[in-house]
Amino acid sequence: MVASLRLICASNELVDAGPGCRFNIARYGRDVPAFAIRFKGQVFGYLNECGHVPAQLDWQPGAFFDDSKLYLICSIHGALYAPETGRCLSGRCQGKGLKPLKLCEIESKVFLEQESNDGYTSIPPK
Numbered sequence: 001m002v003a004s005l006r007l008i009c010a011s012n013e014l015v016d017a018g019p020g021c022r023f024n025i026a027r028y029g030r031d032v033p034a035f036a037i038r039f040k041g042q043v044f045g046y047l048n049e050c051g052h053v054p055a056q057l058d059w060q061p062g063a064f065f066d067d068s069k070l071y072l073i074c075s076i077h078g079a080l081y082a083p084e085t086g087r088c089l090s091g092r093c094q095g096k097g098l099k100p101l102k103l104c105e106i107e108s109k110v111f112l113e114q115e116s117n118d119g120y121t122s123i124p125p126k
């Protein structure tokens with residue numbers, strides 16, 4: 001059951017395999033970084049936390065894709081993730097994928113779907 005929708009960004013801010021949109025969510029009382037990207041026309045969201053160690057992936061704010069624009073890459077040791085699932089494909093993530101978030105697009109806007117019992121709660125945009 002969807003308890004609420006939180007606006008993340010305008011749809012046109014997410015270019016296919018281009019820069020992502022960073023935002024924060026509260027998870028079990030902790031403020032954690034997250035991001036949204038577009039890949040093959042669809043939007044996807046993940047916690048911005050590598051499966052290797054809890055470091056943020058982007059080497060510059062919003063730079064999540066590798067040079068091929070086919071994979072998400074961790075800037076620290078180069079682990080590669082599938083943009084559409086967050087699954088670890090190679091590198092030090094050793095099978096530990098990204099934690100996905102539920103995003104949707106409505107009327108040219110991207111929203112985070114916040115469920116009442118998943119530990120994710122809204123933080124006002126900064």
Ligand code: FES
Pocket residue numbers: 050051052053055074075076077078079091092093
């Ligand atoms: S911190 Fe991401 S691969 Fe090591």
